[in-house]
Amino acid sequence: MFFYHVGRYFMLIGRSIGRPESFKVFRTALVNELYSIGINSLPIVAIISLFIGMVITIQTATAIDSPFVPDMLIGFTSRESMIKEFSTTIICLILTGKVGSSIASEIGTMRVTEQIDALEMMGINSANYLIMPKLIASVMIIPFLVVISMAIGILSGWVIGDVTGLCGSEDFIAGVKLDFNPTLHMGYAFLKAIFFAIAFSSIPAYFGYYVKGGAIEVGQAGTRSVVWTSIAILALNYILTQLILM
Amino acid sequence: MIEIKNIYKSFGELDVIKDISIKFEQGKVNMIIGESGHGKTVLMKSIVGLHEIDKGEIFYDKDLFSVMDTDNRKEIRKKIGMLFQGSALFDSLSVIDNVKFPLNMLTEMSEEEKEERANFCLKRVNLINRNDLFPSEISGGMMKRVGIARAIALNPRYLFCDEPNSGLDPKTSIVIDNLIKEITQEFDITTIVISHDMNSVIEIGDNINFIFKGENHWSGGQEDILKTDDKEVESFVYASKFLQQKRD
Numbered sequence: 001m002f003f004y005h006v007g008r009y010f011m012l013i014g015r016s017i018g019r020p021e022s023f024k025v026f027r028t029a030l031v032n033e034l035y036s037i038g039i040n041s042l043p044i045v046a047i048i049s050l051f052i053g054m055v056i057t058i059q060t061a062t063a064i065d066s067p068f069v070p071d072m073l074i075g076f077t078s079r080e081s082m083i084k085e086f087s088t089t090i091i092c093l094i095l096t097g098k099v100g101s102s103i104a105s106e107i108g109t110m111r112v113t114e115q116i117d118a119l120e121m122m123g124i125n126s127a128n129y130l131i132m133p134k135l136i137a138s139v140m141i142i143p144f145l146v147v148i149s150m151a152i153g154i155l156s157g158w159v160i161g162d163v164t165g166l167c168g169s170e171d172f173i174a175g176v177k178l179d180f181n182p183t184l185h186m187g188y189a190f191l192k193a194i195f196f197a198i199a200f201s202s203i204p205a206y207f208g209y210y211v212k213g214g215a216i217e218v219g220q221a222g223t224r225s226v227v228w229t230s231i232a233i234l235a236l237n238y239i240l241t242q243l244i245l246m
Numbered sequence: 247m248i249e250i251k252n253i254y255k256s257f258g259e260l261d262v263i264k265d266i267s268i269k270f271e272q273g274k275v276n277m278i279i280g281e282s283g284h285g286k287t288v289l290m291k292s293i294v295g296l297h298e299i300d301k302g303e304i305f306y307d308k309d310l311f312s313v314m315d316t317d318n319r320k321e322i323r324k325k326i327g328m329l330f331q332g333s334a335l336f337d338s339l340s341v342i343d344n345v346k347f348p349l350n351m352l353t354e355m356s357e358e359e360k361e362e363r364a365n366f367c368l369k370r371v372n373l374i375n376r377n378d379l380f381p382s383e384i385s386g387g388m389m390k391r392v393g394i395a396r397a398i399a400l401n402p403r404y405l406f407c408d409e410p411n412s413g414l415d416p417k418t419s420i421v422i423d424n425l426i427k428e429i430t431q432e433f434d435i436t437t438i439v440i441s442h443d444m445n446s447v448i449e450i451g452d453n454i455n456f457i458f459k460g461e462n463h464w465s466g467g468q469e470d471i472l473k474t475d476d477k478e479v480e481s482f483v484y485a486s487k488f489l490q491q492k493r494d
Contacts, residue, residue, distance in 0.1 A: 021351045114331070114332055115334050120296060123319075123320040124351055
């Protein structure tokens with residue numbers, strides 16, 4: 001059964017990628033999705049990053065309270081945690097709950113109210129019309145959200161370290177700069193984020209597209225899509241980390 | 247003209263459509279009637295290719311639709327208009343944008359031409375001054391009319407209506423029925439209507455096919471159905487006590 005769904009998922013994604021029926025309609029849909037997935041997610045991304053950044057600084061500072069460990073390690077840990085894990089994996093898991101469930105419900109409702117049948121009846125590739133703008137918008141917007149999350153997380157950690165006296169500004173900044181390799185760090189983060197974006201837009205689309213029944217089944221599809229997308233993101237996180245960092 | 251020959255459709259072990267052959271005539275309202283759960287909607291969805299048939303042939307005029315690949319089917323589907331049971335209007339689009347949708351997607355018309363065509367279709371279904379409303383803001387009858395306007399936007403050769411009167415009051419039902427009849431005659435299209443509403447059958451049905459347990463149990467005209475002594479058809483037609491008393 002698992003492989004049946006995997007196969008059907010890849011077939012659906014294959015159907016959804018291709019030349020749009022009308023570029024004008026596609027452009028409008030893409031702009032709407034960029035707004036809905038990107039701009040509408042900014043507040044939640046900013047709030048989560050703000051608190052995570054502060055917590056990492058405090059936890060690191062209190063855990064390594066030793067005269068033999070330099071304070072710059074707090075800035076270093078904060079940068080490593082934000083760039084390599086929190087701003088990508090955690091943010092994308094949060095977006096799975098917010099964006100993914102909304103995609104599954106939207107497409108699922110269109111399925112049970114025969115709107116997808118209506119598209120097919122007009123000779124329109126419904127998968128391409130519904131899924132491709134969401135997929136491309138997610139991939140386009142995720143690097144911006146990730147960069148914003150990194151900036152807010154590291155800044156909030158710096159500020160809280162300085163305000164509470166746990167870590168001075170100079171030490172924190174020195175730690176943030178320590179062994180920073182923009183290609184490796186940012187490349188790793190962006191690559192992960194792009195894979196996660198594909199997952200949190202396409203897996204819920206799959207669950208919504210093939211839903212059968214009514215309102216209850218649409219709700220269940222939303223829940224199932226969040227669970228499976230989260231599992232996929234965590235598995236991808238491990239695979240990409242193993243491939244890139246080891 | 248649409249012709250189906252010996253078509254079968256099953257879902258797993260359940261045989262839903264069994265050896266149905268019907269010729270749907272052009273310029274006529276061809277009705278498929280029968281009780282709920284006897285295969286009417288499956289039959290219609292099979293004819294338009296939303297369900298793949300297991301066996302048999304489906305012709306749109308002379309084109310054998312049932313063996314066509316996706317691209318060729320797409321060309322036929324551009325000639326089909328369909329009114330769904332729940333209207334299936336796009337929630338995120340206004341009334342006029344729903345009607346313009348197939349024009350935006352499938353034609354190279356200018357913005358003015360599309361606007362003109364959409365307004366013509368809305369006027370044809372007697373829906374004016376509602377262009378900017380959304381489907382959630384209009385009544386069930388209006389939604390059906392927008393559905394018809396969208397279905398005829400591309401000048402279809404074939405029109406399919408799945409229970410066009412479901413959820414409508416008797417007066418609005420008559421308006422929708424008459425609209426379907428007028429459009430069929432005016433544009434000389436092949437119309438197939440699924441219904442279990444006897445008023446509709448008597449109002450607009452030119453050719454009537456009674457589906458029973460997945461088979462085409464009876465075919466005839468308006469007059470024939472009122473006089474038939476077929477037990478199954480009779481019990482369907484005269485299901486209400488009022489009609490039974492009228493007959494007796």
